[in-house]
Amino acid sequence: MKKILLVGFLSITLLSYGQRKELRQTQKLLDQSFYGEALDVLGQIESIIDGSDQKYQAQYYYLKGWALKGETNFNDAVVSLKKAIEIDNNIRLDKFVDLSNDLIQQVETELVNAAVADNKNEDYSSASTKLYDAYLINPSKESNINYLYYAASSAVNGKDYDSSLEYYMALKNMGYTGISSEFFVTPIESGVEEKVTETEYNLFKSSKEYTNPRIGKTESRLPEIVKNIALIYVQKGEVDLAVLAIKDAREANPDDVNLLLSEADLYIKLGDKVKFKELMQLAITKDPNNAILYYNLGVIYVEQGEFEDGMVYYKKALELDDSYAPTYLNIVGLILEGESAIVESMNKLVTSNKRSDQMKYDALETSREDLYKDCLPYLEKLIEIDPENIEALRTAKNIYYTVGDNEKFKLMNVKLEELENQ
Numbered sequence: 450m451k452k453i454l455l456v457g458f459l460s461i462t463l464l465s466y467g468q469r470k471e472l473r474q475t476q477k478l479l480d481q482s483f484y485g486e487a488l489d490v491l492g493q494i495e496s497i498i499d500g501s502d503q504k505y506q507a508q509y510y511y512l513k514g515w516a517l518k519g520e521t522n523f524n525d526a527v528v529s530l531k532k533a534i535e536i537d538n539n540i541r542l543d544k545f546v547d548l549s550n551d552l553i554q555q556v557e558t559e560l561v562n563a564a565v566a567d568n569k570n571e572d573y574s575s576a577s578t579k580l581y582d583a584y585l586i587n588p589s590k591e592s593n594i595n596y597l598y599y600a601a602s603s604a605v606n607g608k609d610y611d612s613s614l615e616y617y618m619a620l621k622n623m624g625y626t627g628i629s630s631e632f633f634v635t636p637i638e639s640g641v642e643e644k645v646t647e648t649e650y651n652l653f654k655s656s657k658e659y660t661n662p663r664i665g666k667t668e669s670r671l672p673e674i675v676k677n678i679a680l681i682y683v684q685k686g687e688v689d690l691a692v693l694a695i696k697d698a699r700e701a702n703p704d705d706v707n708l709l710l711s712e713a714d715l716y717i718k719l720g721d722k723v724k725f726k727e728l729m730q731l732a733i734t735k736d737p738n739n740a741i742l743y744y745n746l747g748v749i750y751v752e753q754g755e756f757e758d759g760m761v762y763y764k765k766a767l768e769l770d771d772s773y774a775p776t777y778l779n780i781v782g783l784i785l786e787g788e789s790a791i792v793e794s795m796n797k798l799v800t801s802n803k804r805s806d807q808m809k810y811d812a813l814e815t816s817r818e819d820l821y822k823d824c825l826p827y828l829e830k831l832i833e834i835d836p837e838n839i840e841a842l843r844t845a846k847n848i849y850y851t852v853g854d855n856e857k858f859k860l861m862n863v864k865l866e867e868l869e870n871q
Contacts, residue, residue, distance in 0.1 A: 472505065475512045484519030491516065504544075507536040511545040515552055523556045527586055530556075557583050561596065564603070573607030576600075581616070594625055598670060605677060614681045617674050621698070627670035634659040669707070671698065676711035683718055691715060706736045722749055740770035744779075751783055759783060777831035778841060781824045791817045821848040837868055 471494045478487040491513050498509045514530035517523075530549040537545045560583040567576035580600035587593045597616055604613035632650035635642045637660055645653060654662035675698040682691035695712040702708050713728035729746045736742060747762035760783055766776050791813050798810040828845045831838060846861035 469505070472508050472512065475516070479512060479515050479519070482519060484516045487512065487516040488520070503536050503540045504542055507533050507540070507542055507545045509533075510536065511549050514549060518552055518556055521559075523560055524582055524585075527553055527556055553586060557586050557593075560586075564599075568603060568606075571606075573603045574609055577603035577607060577609065577612060581612075594620070594623070595627065598625065598627060598674075601674075601677070605681070610681045610684055614678065614685075617678045617681070620674050621671070621678065625670070625674070627667070629667050631665040631667060633661075633663050633665060635661040669705070671702070672705060672707035672711045675708060676714060679711070679715045680718065683715070688719065691719075704735070706732055706739075709735065710742075717749075722753060725749060738769055740766045740773060740776075743769065744773065744776050747776075747779065751779070756783060756786060771830070772834055774831055774835045774838065777827045777834070778838075780827050781831070781841075781844060784820060784824050784827075787820055788817060791820070818852050821852055824848060836864070839865065839868060842868070 471490055475487045475490045478484075478490065491509065494509070498506055501509075510529045510533035514526045514528075514533060517526035517529060530553050533545045533549045537543065537549075560579045564576040564579040564583070567573070567579065577600045580596045580603060584593050584596040584600060588597075598620055601613045601616035601620065604610075604616060630647070632645050632647050633642050634645055634650060634653045637658055642661065650662060650664075653659040675694060678694045679691040682688065682694060692715070695708070695715055699705075699708050699712060709728060709732045713725050713732065716722075716724040716728065726746065726749055729742060729749070733739070733742050733746070743762045743766035747759045747766060750756075750762060751759035760780070763776055763780050763783065766773065767780075770776075795810055795813045795817070798806045798813070801807070801810075825845070825848060828841055828848070831841045832845060835841065842861050842865050846858055846865065849855075849858035849861060
């Protein structure tokens, strides 16, 4: 009996010695970045490692994770490294936890950097997969949840609507908003507020060279997420689910104007301009100083032939924001809507020799010139805001020619030639 026990003891000792030898060999190979060779060596003890001493198990899975990472087999690398951490924690070895965590962080960084490169190269499917893998490394960590959001965006760009819907729904169900803190200080020398990092903020806020330190918040991403869920459903032909997705989000956040706008955007995509107008008018009651809301309502009213109401909303938009170029252009377009009727009437009279018809023609010509003169203040302001707006320059050039302002006609012509020859 004693002899049998001795043989057993010797077998265990030899087994442990063999494992140590293979693990030392693997370490040397990894130090020289021979990842494939290291995996080959580890493969020799794979079948017996789980029955060995746990300290060797922890080392084995750490080394295997390292080698897999070197081979860019990131998912399996993370699984192996997490197992090394688990075993190390169980036996309180405190040897491979930090080393494994460092490698996992490197995997996460490499995945995200590769995804950024994929997005730049318009390989959206690959980018989405890598970002999702980065999220799965630690799905409860707030920064990793952001990776899921970006994975969804990349999936949309790659027209992988099933994956993007899955990711967006997960974000919506976990109540993700993506709201984060932003840090600002104002250098006394320039007087211009600057956005800084949290570390810089903590340094600068007590400095005599900076003033007005403040912490802001980014906008919630929930409205965008819900809107994208709805639009994906529309893309898939599931309109009822699209409407339901927006409705549920609105009920949970009734005062969120951006969600209201997302619902309005959905209805314009569905071609329901009446519902769009209704929701936009509701949005105005909640955010009465938002110029873009008035501008968008003006667009819809004009599209529906309600020109007077459209002009009212455009002018209100200008009152709130006189720097938004499209508003000026649309007002000019709306004013010139009256030109076609005048020209049509003039064409009917142009061949007549009747004095009364000639007088009518002259009156119509004056009305046409008045129309042009009404446009000029808006065109001139638009050109001041956007001096390279070719459409505005051409329209102004034609109007100056028609009303006989040759000096400004020539000026517009020169500007157009400069732009067209760039």
